[in-house]
Amino acid sequence: DQRNKLVYDVTSSHSAENNLAIPSLDFSLVSFDPKRVDVFVNGQLMTSGSSKDYTIPDQGALKFYFQLLSGDIISVRTY
Numbered sequence: 001d002q003r004n005k006l007v008y009d010v011t012s013s014h015s016a017e018n019n020l021a022i023p024s025l026d027f028s029l030v031s032f033d034p035k036r037v038d039v040f041v042n043g044q045l046m047t048s049g050s051s052k053d054y055t056i057p058d059q060g061a062l063k064f065y066f067q068l069l070s071g072d073i074i075s076v077r078t079y
Contacts, residue, residue: 002029002036006076014068019061022074028059030078040075041068 008022030036034048039062046053046064054064062074 002078004029004076004078008074008076010068010070010072010074012070014064016065016067017063019057019063020068020074021061022076023060025060025062025076027056027078032056032059036079038077042073043075 006022006025008025010020014020027037034056037048037056039046039048039054041053041064048054048056053066054062057063062076068074
């Protein structure tokens with residue numbers, strides 16, 4: 001069972017298109033398959049893809065195509 005849920009509070013602004021490392025996050029457990037990952041920012045579901053909201057650049061990071069601000073909340077569900 002690869003179900004997991006993680007909540008991450010952004011503690012400082014983070015510019016667009018830079019990898020955001022999130023502790024305890026491991027996308028290799030779901031084979032980096034975007035169909036097995038749900039990412040929410042401040043409660044809104046994001047869309048995966050290089051021309052969308054975010055991509056998965058490596059096992060413990062996300063790359064958003066918009067700026068994140070201090071206080072933003074990222075929730076990730078894998079299954």
